[in-house]
Amino acid sequence: MKSFVRVVYALGTSMLVLAICAVGQSVPAFSPTVISGSTGNLSLALNGYNFGSGLCGGDGQDCAHFRIGDPSCNKTNPGQCEAGYLGDAYTVNFDSWTGNDVQISGYTVGQPGDAIEVGIWNSQNQTDGAVWAGNILPVQPGTPQIYSVVFSGTGKNLHVTIYGTGFGSAPAGVPCASGCDTAFLRLGDYAYHSFTGQCGVCFEAGYTGSTITMKYTSWSNTKIVLSGFAGTYGQDNLVVNHGDAVAIAVWSNTGNGLLSTAWSGRVP
Numbered sequence: 001m002k003s004f005v006r007v008v009y010a011l012g013t014s015m016l017v018l019a020i021c022a023v024g025q026s027v028p029a030f031s032p033t034v035i036s037g038s039t040g041n042l043s044l045a046l047n048g049y050n051f052g053s054g055l056c057g058g059d060g061q062d063c064a065h066f067r068i069g070d071p072s073c074n075k076t077n078p079g080q081c082e083a084g085y086l087g088d089a090y091t092v093n094f095d096s097w098t099g100n101d102v103q104i105s106g107y108t109v110g111q112p113g114d115a116i117e118v119g120i121w122n123s124q125n126q127t128d129g130a131v132w133a134g135n136i137l138p139v140q141p142g143t144p145q146i147y148s149v150v151f152s153g154t155g156k157n158l159h160v161t162i163y164g165t166g167f168g169s170a171p172a173g174v175p176c177a178s179g180c181d182t183a184f185l186r187l188g189d190y191a192y193h194s195f196t197g198q199c200g201v202c203f204e205a206g207y208t209g210s211t212i213t214m215k216y217t218s219w220s221n222t223k224i225v226l227s228g229f230a231g232t233y234g235q236d237n238l239v240v241n242h243g244d245a246v247a248i249a250v251w252s253n254t255g256n257g258l259l260s261t262a263w264s265g266r267v268p
Helices: none
Strands: 002-011 014-023 029-038 041-049 058-061 066-069 092-097 101-107 115-121 129-135 145-152 159-165 176-180 185-189 203-205 212-219 223-231 245-251 260-266
Touching: 029 115, 029 129, 041 115, 066 092, 115 245, 115 260, 129 245, 145 245, 145 260, 159 245, 176 223, 203 212
Parallel strands: 002 029
Antiparallel strands: 002 014, 029 041, 041 101, 058 092, 066 115, 092 101, 115 129, 129 260, 145 159, 159 223, 176 212, 185 203, 185 245, 212 223, 245 260
16 A cells, blocks of 8 residues: 655754655654754654654664665765764764654754755564655755656666756766766665664665666756666665665766755655
8 A cells, every 4th residue: 555645854944845655554654754953963853653662762872773874974975974873983862762753863964955864664674664865954055956756667677767956967977778877876775774784775776886786868957867777786686676665865966066965755
């Protein structure tokens, strides 16, 4: 069963409303989410359902069931800016964790305008994950925006069409019919996660250094078309399936590559 929930993301008095898709009856899903506080000390009120109960707790902690990624923080190596996951350099305070509400404080990485991805896994089954993605408000001028994402096809031939604005011109090497990576887009599948600290998101494709590449068909300021996966796709059973929670980060190729946005949803 598919259902749609609305997400409200706030910093101060500003609000941004996004839509995400939730699939199934036992996997976690986000409903209105509020972020408040100031740079260097943000709080996240994560509302939804099927989060599990008491999976993480305490101040200055990391946890196997949680992570916050910040694609805007370090374009060369965004993974260095992950917080809250096992072994991360940046910890958070898990103030409370119930089945439909997770309260986080002391998040120090994110700054106004940054894109972030928040992942929650509610059990020892890595596929029981969900992701919320968006920007910390206020958004800086020139930041790309994703209006919608359309999927067609399946598996290795999954087509992804991203509509929005501010993407800039096509990166060097695009189009690439046989697959390549760029420094301006990354697709993460949150159904692949390690509960032992090896990787918060173990499936990442299309970004510089990713062994799973993507077939970039076209790229314009308002539309990006991807026509499937290449490289090591399928090895170690790393494949995209119906219902997987995914996040797509896009960096602007307009001369200020630090400006980025992120979108989240599920593969239909």
